[in-house]
Amino acid sequence: MRKVQLVLLFLGIGFSVKAQVVSIDSLMKHVDFFTSDVLKGRMAGTQGYEMAADYCVAYFEQLGLKKINHSSILNYNQSFMVESNEISECSVSVINPDGVKYSLKLGKDFVCRGFTGHGSGLVDLAFCGFGQNKEDYNDYRGVDIAGKAVILFKSNPPFLAPDTGWGDFSIRRQVAVAKEKGAVAVIFVSRPNLTKPQKPIGSTSHGEGVHQDDMPQFQIDIPWVDSLLLGTRYPLERLDRLTENLKMPFSLSAKSKIEYKVSAHYNPAAETRNLLAYVEGSDPVLKNEFVVVSAHLDHVGMQQNLIFPGANDNASGSSAVLELARLISNREIKPARSILFVLFSAEEKGIEGSTFMAQNLPLPKEKIAAIYNMDCIAFGDSIQIGNGLSNPNLWDKMKEIDEKNASLMTNQTWAGGGSDLTPFHQIGIPGLYVVTKYSYTHLHLPTDTPQTLNARTYKEAVNLLYQTLITD
Numbered sequence: 409m410r411k412v413q414l415v416l417l418f419l420g421i422g423f424s425v426k427a428q429v430v431s432i433d434s435l436m437k438h439v440d441f442f443t444s445d446v447l448k449g450r451m452a453g454t455q456g457y458e459m460a461a462d463y464c465v466a467y468f469e470q471l472g473l474k475k476i477n478h479s480s481i482l483n484y485n486q487s488f489m490v491e492s493n494e495i496s497e498c499s500v501s502v503i504n505p506d507g508v509k510y511s512l513k514l515g516k517d518f519v520c521r522g523f524t525g526h527g528s529g530l531v532d533l534a535f536c537g538f539g540q541n542k543e544d545y546n547d548y549r550g551v552d553i554a555g556k557a558v559i560l561f562k563s564n565p566p567f568l569a570p571d572t573g574w575g576d577f578s579i580r581r582q583v584a585v586a587k588e589k590g591a592v593a594v595i596f597v598s599r600p601n602l603t604k605p606q607k608p609i610g611s612t613s614h615g616e617g618v619h620q621d622d623m624p625q626f627q628i629d630i631p632w633v634d635s636l637l638l639g640t641r642y643p644l645e646r647l648d649r650l651t652e653n654l655k656m657p658f659s660l661s662a663k664s665k666i667e668y669k670v671s672a673h674y675n676p677a678a679e680t681r682n683l684l685a686y687v688e689g690s691d692p693v694l695k696n697e698f699v700v701v702s703a704h705l706d707h708v709g710m711q712q713n714l715i716f717p718g719a720n721d722n723a724s725g726s727s728a729v730l731e732l733a734r735l736i737s738n739r740e741i742k743p744a745r746s747i748l749f750v751l752f753s754a755e756e757k758g759i760e761g762s763t764f765m766a767q768n769l770p771l772p773k774e775k776i777a778a779i780y781n782m783d784c785i786a787f788g789d790s791i792q793i794g795n796g797l798s799n800p801n802l803w804d805k806m807k808e809i810d811e812k813n814a815s816l817m818t819n820q821t822w823a824g825g826g827s828d829l830t831p832f833h834q835i836g837i838p839g840l841y842v843v844t845k846y847s848y849t850h851l852h853l854p855t856d857t858p859q860t861l862n863a864r865t866y867k868e869a870v871n872l873l874y875q876t877l878i879t880d
């Protein structure tokens with residue numbers, strides 16, 4: 409009951425349904441709701457996500473948007489199953505070789521991986537490079553890791569996956585190998601010698617493989633992993649450099665210990681849903697064609713008392729879908745084509761919602777004229793429109809519209825889709841990706857809060873898409 413009241417409370421506060429310009433107040437009101445603590449980081453398959461989805465459905469209803477008639481859709485909901493993991497407790501302490509113990513701060517010094525297993529222990533440690541267990545490259549050869557926590561770089565060896573260091577990298581596969589070798593927990597750490605080493609981030613992107621329910625999995629910040637390596641004469645930077653230069657494993661036992669406790673509840677099949685609603689076009693023939701406006705609604709959830717608010721990622725895009733739905737549905741003269749508003753679930757797990765929709769298209773493919781996907785559109789000071797190299801006509805049109813408006817669009821673009829656009833790009837639906845440039849400063853960090861958003865960039869990014877939708 410409280411849930412419903414809360415949704416209504418947010419919906420009830422002063423949305424102007426008459427205004428025909430993008431309202432930063434409306435946008436930020438949605439963002440404030442999506443990032444509020446009660447939604448607990450909007451992880452697909454959790455109650456927090458359901459509350460966010462209820463809010464959007466209530467808004468679609470308030471605007472009088474139409475429902476798509478298709479076997480995969482009930483009302484505005486296209487349901488599917490996802491795995492979810494709720495982490496109720498996590499703590500990590502480092503015990504250095506002198507026996508001094510330090511408690512690490514969750515969200516700053518360490519995080520749990522989104523699909524961590526549970527368990528507790530006070531154990532020894534070993535560093536095992538990239539956790540590879542191949543015939544010609546074996547990080548585990550000659551190191552005893554039975555009953556220990558193993559420290560691994562969170563990527564593939566750069567010389568085996570030269571482009572990005574990611575290649576076919578899978579957290580799950582690394583954990584499975586570590587378990588098979590006798591490890592009881594896995595600590596991931598960013599390579600320190602990258603141009604931009606990664607801070608511990610909230611992430612539910614876990615890669616191919618089986619869930620390991622009894623394997624606690626962490627990402628710990630570089631300085632703390634260095635303290636785990638105290639007394640070995642091999643700080644992480646040196647291990648990174650040695651491995652890269654010698655192109656051979658360099659594994660060792662550490663002298664520190666780690667104490668940890670994780671409580672997590674794994675659900676292999678939780679229900680979640682994409683949301684779809686449309687405004688009918690004004691042209692008697694063209695209204696049978698659709699332009700899709702989409703964004704992912706989910707984020708990476710919470711751990712113990714730490715909530716990942718995901719203001720830029722992607723409360724910004726989700727709120728823009730709602731604001732564009734308001735603007736389009738309130739127009740006296742609607743665009744010629746119908747506009748379909750979509751919120752995807754489970755992007756953070758690996759674009760599962762958009763993939764599900766592309767595989768269960770509720771419209772004939774040839775009736776979808778274009779899809780515009782918004783993901784992280786409110787941080788920074790310029791707008792980037794991706795996938796332009798795959799769809800130069802759409803990109804040129806948007807650039808022209810931008811030049812007549814805020815002129816905030818950069819010339820850089822790319823090909824091949826990107827995130828939720830990819831499954832549609834792959835089946836031949838033309839589309840563009842709306843993002844802001846240098847958008848990822850706070851990506852998946854607890855600091856991705858509404859206060860960090862740039863109101864002007866945000867408003868202009870939404871306006872650019874609005875002007876594009878009404879110019880056909």
Ligand SMILES: [Zn+2]
Nearest residue numbers: 721722756852
């Ligand atoms: Zn994300």
